[in-house]
Structures are given as C-alpha cells and as structure tokens.
Amino acid sequence: xxxxxxxxxxxxxxxxxxxxxxxxxxxxxxxxxxxxxxxxxxxxxxxxxxxxxxxxxxxxxxxxxxxxxxxxxxxxxxxxxxxxxxxxxxxxxxxxxxxxxxxxxxxxxxxxxxxxxxxxxxxxxxxxxxxxxxxxxxxxxxxxxxxxxxxxxxxxxxxxxxxxxxxxxxxxxxxxxxxxxxxxxxxxxxxxxxxxxxxxxxxxxxxxxxxxxxxxxxxxxxxxxxxxxxxxxxxxxxxxxxxxxxxxxxxxxxxxxxxxxxxxxxxxxxxxxxxxxxxxxxxxxxxxxxxxxxxxxxxxxxxxxxxxxxxxxxxxxxxxxxxxxxxxxxxxxxxxxxxxxxxxxxxxxxxxxxxxxxxxxxxxxxxxxxxxxxxxxxxxxxxxxxxxxxxxxxxxxxxxxxxxxxxxxxxxxxxxxxxxxxxxxxxxxxxxxxxxxxxxxxxxxxxxxxxxxxxxxxxxxxxxxxxxxxxxxxxxxxxxxxxxxxxxxxxxxxxxxxxxxxxxxxxxxxxxxxxxxxxxxxxxxxxxxxxxxxxxxxxxxxxxxxxxxxxxxxxxxxxxx
Numbered sequence: 001x002x003x004x005x006x007x008x009x010x011x012x013x014x015x016x017x018x019x020x021x022x023x024x025x026x027x028x029x030x031x032x033x034x035x036x037x038x039x040x041x042x043x044x045x046x047x048x049x050x051x052x053x054x055x056x057x058x059x060x061x062x063x064x065x066x067x068x069x070x071x072x073x074x075x076x077x078x079x080x081x082x083x084x085x086x087x088x089x090x091x092x093x094x095x096x097x098x099x100x101x102x103x104x105x106x107x108x109x110x111x112x113x114x115x116x117x118x119x120x121x122x123x124x125x126x127x128x129x130x131x132x133x134x135x136x137x138x139x140x141x142x143x144x145x146x147x148x149x150x151x152x153x154x155x156x157x158x159x160x161x162x163x164x165x166x167x168x169x170x171x172x173x174x175x176x177x178x179x180x181x182x183x184x185x186x187x188x189x190x191x192x193x194x195x196x197x198x199x200x201x202x203x204x205x206x207x208x209x210x211x212x213x214x215x216x217x218x219x220x221x222x223x224x225x226x227x228x229x230x231x232x233x234x235x236x237x238x239x240x241x242x243x244x245x246x247x248x249x250x251x252x253x254x255x256x257x258x259x260x261x262x263x264x265x266x267x268x269x270x271x272x273x274x275x276x277x278x279x280x281x282x283x284x285x286x287x288x289x290x291x292x293x294x295x296x297x298x299x300x301x302x303x304x305x306x307x308x309x310x311x312x313x314x315x316x317x318x319x320x321x322x323x324x325x326x327x328x329x330x331x332x333x334x335x336x337x338x339x340x341x342x343x344x345x346x347x348x349x350x351x352x353x354x355x356x357x358x359x360x361x362x363x364x365x366x367x368x369x370x371x372x373x374x375x376x377x378x379x380x381x382x383x384x385x386x387x388x389x390x391x392x393x394x395x396x397x398x399x400x401x402x403x404x405x406x407x408x409x410x411x412x413x414x415x416x417x418x419x420x421x422x423x424x425x426x427x428x429x430x431x432x433x434x435x436x437x438x439x440x441x442x443x444x445x446x447x448x449x450x451x452x453x454x455x456x457x458x459x460x461x462x463x464x465x466x467x468x469x470x471x472x473x474x475x476x477x478x479x480x481x482x483x484x485x486x487x488x489x490x491x492x493x494x495x496x497x498x499x500x501x502x503x504x505x506x507x508x509x510x511x512x513x514x515x516x517x518x519x520x521x522x523x524x525x526x527x528x529x530x531x532x533x534x535x536x537x538x539x540x541x542x543x544x545x546x547x548x549x550x551x552x553x554x555x556x557x558x559x560x561x
Contacts, residue, residue, distance in 0.1 A: 013107075023117040029076060031055050031069060034112065043117060045091020060089060072102065072113055079104045085120070097121045137211040138492040139189055140196035148210040148218055152269045155222055159263050167230045169219040170259040170276040171199075171237060174288040176215035179252055185489050187247045191254075198240040202233060213482070218276070234258050234291040242289070257283040258291035308362050311348060316371050321347045324379045325541040328550070329393065329512065329534045330559050332526050337557040339391030341427070341534065342380035343541050344372070364399045373400045374409060381419035383544060387551055393425040393455065398432040404439050407446045421450045425476065427457040433472055448473065455512075459500060469503055477504050481515020481535070488520055501529045
C-alpha cells in the first residue's frame with residue numbers, strides 16, 4: 001500500500017478507503033461517483049459496479065439533491081473542509097440522520113470531492129428520547145413538573161400582558177396508598193394511568209395536565225374568564241376520581257382532592273404553585289373528595305412558616321434542638337462500608353422531630369441555610385475525622401453555593417476539625433451543578449481543586465439528560481431513589497438506570513444508588529453496575545450516638561447481603 005505522501009492518482013486511494021469502516025465515496029466536479037468503498041455500497045444498497053458513475057439523482061430525492069449539490073459546490077470552490085448534519089433517505093427508504101465530512105482534493109490534475117458518512121440516527125433518537133423523558137412522566141406520558149413549570153411561566157407572562165385569567169389545580173388521589181398496599185405497585189400504576197386518561201378528556205387542548213409524581217397531578221387552565229368555568233372543571237375532576245377503577249379483576253373506589261389557585265395577582269410561578277398546594281392541603285384537611293380555593297388559609301401557612309423561621313434562628317443561635325443523623329454508604333463490591341451521609345434533623349419544642357423537608361425550604365428562603373449548613377458540616381466533620389478511611393457526604397443547597405466566601409468557610413471548618421478534604425463529598429442537585437452563575441462555577445472549580453468531591457444528587461429529577469452528564473464536572477452521580485424504587489417493576493426506570501450507569505462508567509464517574517430497600521433491588525443494581533448503594537436495606541439514618549457505636553464496631557463495616 002502506498003503512503004499518503006505517494007498518493008498522486010485517484011486509483012491510489014482505493015486500497016486505503018477499502019479498509020475504512022465508514023462509508024467513503026469520491027465524486028468529480030460533475031457530481032458523479034468515481035470511487036467508493038464497501039461500507040458506502042452497503043449504505044446505499046448497490047454494488048460497486050452499479051454505483052460507479054452514479055450521480056446524487058440516482059440515490060436521493062430531487063429536493064435532497066439540490067441541497068447536497070449546493071454544499072458540494074461550496075467545498076469545490078473554497079477547498080475548506082465541510083462538516084454538516086443532514087437528513088437523507090437510505091437504500092430501504094428510511095430517513096436517516098448523518099454527519100457528512102467533505103474535502104476537495106487534487107489528483108491527476110483534476111479536482112475531486114472526498115466524502116465520509118457517519119450515521120448518527122440512533123444517537124439522535126436516543127437524545128430525543130432522553131429529552132422527552134426529561135420533560136414527561138414515564139408512566140403516563142404526561143408533562144412532568146419541569147414542563148409544567150415552563151408552561152406556568154408562559155401563562156403568567158400572558159396574564160400579565162393581556163389580563164387573560166388562568167388557574168392552577170393541584171390534584172391528589174385520596175387513599176391511593178391503600179391500593180398499592182392491597183393490590184401492589186403494578187395495580188397502582190394501572191390506576192394512575194387510568195386517572196391520567198380521564199383528566200386529559202376533561203380539559204381543553206390548550207390546557208396542561210401534568211403528573212407531579214406518585215398520585216399527584218396538576219392542571220393548568222388557560223383563558224378561564226369566569227370562576228364558574230374553573231368550578232365546572234373541578235366538579236368533573238371529582239367525578240373522575242369517584243368513578244370506579246377496574247383493577248385486578250375488581251372495582252376500586254377512590255376519590256380526588258383538588259386545590260385551586262387563581263392568577264389574579266402579580267404572581268410568580270413559585271407563589272402560584274404554593275397557593276395551589278396550600279389549597280389542596282385545605283381540601284384534604286376538610287375531609288377530602290372536595291376542592292378548595294386558596295383563601296386566608298395562606299395567611300395561616302405564612303404564620304406557621306414565620307414561626308419556623310424564628311424558632312430556627314433561635315436554635316442556631318443557641319445550638320439547641322438541631323441534630324445530625326448519619327446513613328451508611330456501602331461499596332457494592334465486597335459490601336464494605338464506604339462512608340456516611342450527614343442528614344440534619346430538628347427536634348422542635350412544639351412540633352417534635354422535624355425532617356429536612358419540613359424546614360429546609362424555609363431556611364433557603366430566609367438565608368438561614370448558610371449558618372445551618374456550616375453547623376451541619378462542622379458537626380459531621382468532627383464526628384468523622386476519627387475514621388480517615390471513610391468518606392463523608394454532606395448535602396449543600398444552591399443558596400449556599402452562591403455565597404462568595406463559601407470555599408474559605410469550608411476549608412476553615414476542615415482545618416479546624418482535622419478532616420481531610422479528599423474525604424469530603426458535597427452533594428448538590430442538578431440545578432446547582434448546572435447553575436451558570438459565575439460565582440457558583442468558580443466555587444465548584446475551587447472546591448475540586450482542593451480535593452473535595454462534587455456529587456450530582458437526585459439525578460433524573462431536574463434537568464435530567466445524558467447530554468448534561470457528559471458536560472458536567474462531577475466526581476460521582478447519585479441516581480434518584482424514585483428510579484431505584486421502580487426499577488424492578490418499571491422497565492423504563494431500569495432502562496434509565498442502565499443508561500446512566502453505562503455512560504457514567506464510560507466517563508469514569510462512579511454511580512451511587514440511593515433508596516435501596518429490598519434485596520432484589522440490591523441485586524439488580526449490582527448487576528447493572530452501581531458502584532455504591534445506600535438505603536434502608538443497609539441501614540436507616542442513625543443518631544450521632546448510634547453512629548458512634550456503629551463505627552466503633554468494625555464488624556458492621558461489612559454487610560452480608
């Protein structure tokens with residue numbers, strides 16, 4: 001075979017392109033094929049003998065040929081390498097998405113165009129499917145919360161400009177848990193699908209029906225001029241919830257509760273949704289199977305939130321009531337203890353032991369998340385500094401990440417407690433990791449430079465996309481527990497976990513599965529390739545005292561599955 005330096009004629013190229021796996025063909029200035037390899041013959045569905053002398057008109061529809069000729073002529077004229085993504089029709093009449101790369105070459109004192117074809121149809125279809133999954137509920141096919149948020153923003157903008165009234169309905173199926181407990185999750189999924197279909201028949205095409213998760217739905221009603229219009233929809237939703245469901249050969253009777261918020265003020269999306277949520281809570285408090293509009297109940301909710309804020313300030317000032325609990329993380333290989341995740345709890349003097357979801361959002365809204373987060377980090381580092389072989393995972397809020405002194409504060413705590421930066425993992429949601437704010441980007445860069453690991457938490461619940469995963473500077477991914485929960489019964493969830501784990505492995509990123517509750521989940525996740533696991537299957541979160549005893553007893557550092 002001749003070297004590249006000795007190629008002077010077009011015939012010299014045949015031996016070279018024959019060993020190339022991609023379709024390669026060479027055309028003259030008349031747009032006729034003068035050379036091609038076997039891969040090109042397979043793509044176009046003709047033999048080499050038949051295709052030699054072919055023009056684009058022999059291979060593609062006329063409208064496609066006009067585009068190709070224009071692109072080819074530009075390459076002939078400029079001599080510059082051209083790379084384009086194009087839609088073509090293959091030999092079987094199937095539309096294909098391809099990337100073509102074309103360059104002009106001079107051989108035998110004549111100009112030719114060398115072209116390669118890369119078929120990216122499967123990749124683009126997978127990408128489109130991934131995008132679809134990011135904005136749609138996998139069980140019902142309805143828009144999910146992310147897409148609902150976009151449409152709410154659009155509706156509120158129109159309402160502000162034109163005065164067009166819209167309403168947001170939050171819907172919850174009453175006693176749905178009993179169906180799951182009695183008939184199983186598969187029956188529960190069938191019921192959710194049936195109710196979703198009923199909802200879509202009630203509203204207009206311009207409205208949006210969304211599944212928020214579990215048995216929670218939302219309906220965004222557009223251009224509803226009268227309260228009576230909204231009332232009618234609510235009544236129909238109640239009827240749809242009360243109509244029997246045929247499940248597992250029997251009839252199941254449920255009901256629905258509905259909360260209504262009207263966009264009659266200058267609302268933002270967060271407040272709009274909060275009002276609908278408060279109204280739904282009121283409907284459930286008043287006996288369920290009814291709908292309630294947002295009213296003065298909001299004032300009661302605000303007063304409660306203000307009490308939480310005030311009491312949290314007091315607890316932080318006096319360092320009383322707040323506790324850090326710890327949940328073990330285990331390596332899948334060997335079932336060895338990998339580390340602990342720090343989880344804050346609050347023993348409120350009036351409301352008892354509060355979980356994070358009962359006060360963290362208020363802490364974020366008021367800025368108290370910053371001192372609270374520092375307190376948790378200091379307590380956890382002090383606890384875990386004795387075990388240098390274990391990592392410590394700590395949740396961090398996007399609000400904390402926007403504090404320009406965050407890195408210095410974290411490093412100060414690590415130095416004060418003697419905790420190694422390389423053993424610290426900061427768990428951030430997708431919204432924080434994808435934040436384009438320059439301060440946040442710089443914080444992440446500095447943290448990683450210090451050896452601190454960045455973990456993408458709850459992957460799949462926000463901007464979830466495999467494309468995003470390729471672009472993010474993270475050291476670990478935690479798959480959201482909702483996918484783990486459904487992995488045995490929902491093929492879509494299993495496929496997503498497979499895809500994320502495979503891509504992460506290709507990128508060299510470890511994957512942790514959280515929310516592992518059963519042995520069958522554990523075994524399947526191990527087969528798929530998750531490198532770490534966490535959940536009730538291993539241990540519930542432990543108090544500081546129980547954590548101390550757990551860590552002191554190294555026989556518990558190995559889990560016998």
